[in-house]
Amino acid sequence: MPEIPADLPIELQHAIADGLLERLPLTFLPFVQQQLREWDFLFPNEHKSVQRLLLYVASLTPAQSAALFSDVVQLEEKMGVRTWQFSTTEQTIQNSSLLARSPYFQQWRQAVQAVFNAADAYAIRTQPNAAATRNRLVLLDIPGHLPVERATVWDRWQGIGFAQPVRIPDAARTSGSLAFLLLGEPDHDAASSTGVLRASQQHAEAAPAQAWIIDAGDSLAQAALRRLAGSTAKPAPTLLGYKELDAYRQKFSQQMNSMRKDLADADAVYDRLRSVDVRPWCPPEVAEPSVREFVRSLFLSGNGAVIFGNSFVEWGASEALRRARPALLVAQFDVRPRPKPFTGVAVFDNPDQVNPLPSVDDPQGSSLDAQMLALYIWLAATRYEEYQHATVCVCLADSIAEAYVIAPPEFALTRSADPLPLESLRHQLSAWLA
Secondary structure (H helix, E strand, O other), X not given: OOOOOOOOOHHHHHHHHOOHHHHOOHHHHHHHHHHHHOHHHOOHHHHHHHHXXXXXXXXXXXXXXXXXXXXXXXXXXXXXXXXXXXXXXOOOHHXXXXXXXXXXXXXXXXXXXXXXXXXXXXXXHHOOOOOOOOOEEEEEEEOOOOOOOOOOOOHHHOOOOEEEEEEOOHHHHHHOHHHHHHHOOOOOOHHHOOOHHHHHHOOOOOOOOOEEEEEOOOHHHHHHHHHHOOOOOOOOOEEEEOOOOHHHHHHHHHHHHOOOOOHHHHHHHHHHHHHOOOHXXXXXXXXXXXXXXXXXXXXXXXXXXXXXXXXXXHHHHHHHHHHHOOOEEEEEOOOOEOOOOOOOOOOOOOHHHHOOOOOOEOHHHHHHHHHHHHHHHHHHHHOOHHHOOOEEEEEEEHXXXXXXXXXXXXXXXXXXXXXXXXXXXXXXXXXXXX
């Protein structure tokens, strides 16, 4: 039997000691054992999810748990999982590759999801507050230096919301519209701020990891850090700035660029990067262990988050939604460099380290990225029940002074051809969150 981490809730410790893990299918073990081992690095929502699953299984008789997992086990047999070199202790690239190459992969994913759905349904039946929800806000920004076309900027949203002209005050032209909405008046201190961040912090159910700010550049991150300096408002938001994480990114990409492009070497490099002490690379706002490890996981995903700020924002926001389910998610895009030829940017390589050509900014390409990735963030949110009802999404396009709004009927804002003062939008969003 594996060693039981002492920091687990006592119920889980007892269930594991009673043989809970022996009831799980082979393909469940990498996820579960890694989650248990990294318990201190998980967000509250992840704690709840793992507990829901495992305590549900523990509540079943052996015959009931066998029935719960029967579809998964049958598919494992068809896939031949027991003949694979399959890690049962952690999720690896090789595991993912083996599963994805199987013709039964999609059926297996559906069977796995059915198990989690059953655990969630059990939690709702046995814990009346498990399905409780609160108002949520997804706030996105395409800043003014990324040009957009008024006639086409919202076409990809396919009419799921509406475009609303906004009137931007002088106070917001220096700090930016998003910072004005998030942090309030630039010359006010944090305690007197009327921004949506303050409203989120004042909510009765405010908790760690419930507010996230993700910046592809550094202007929003710096404004938030200045406003939060000396503030006693709790809980503090999770703040990730792409440029603030430059040292962290450079160290990671140096390791990735040393990798031969095969699965065995990739897993070896990943094992090294999973265990290396990243604390010296972290800015102060990433000192919290769960946030520090979130960034590590983000950079290990091989999806461009190490290389491009806009990819960092989109993938970071999507992972924050999946893992933390924040009530407030704020994301700002920025200019990225033009991709260099003959580099492996889609996988691992940092082009600045493997290609001597100087980087050149690409405002037009960055704008197109931002327009697509903003929608992807919203679509990522809609995958989860928490965001399917009482959630407002606002995407700002500063260069045309316009916002795209998706909101439930109970949100106070109604569509108007007249520009809406940005102060009014801020007050309505703050009231919604509070």
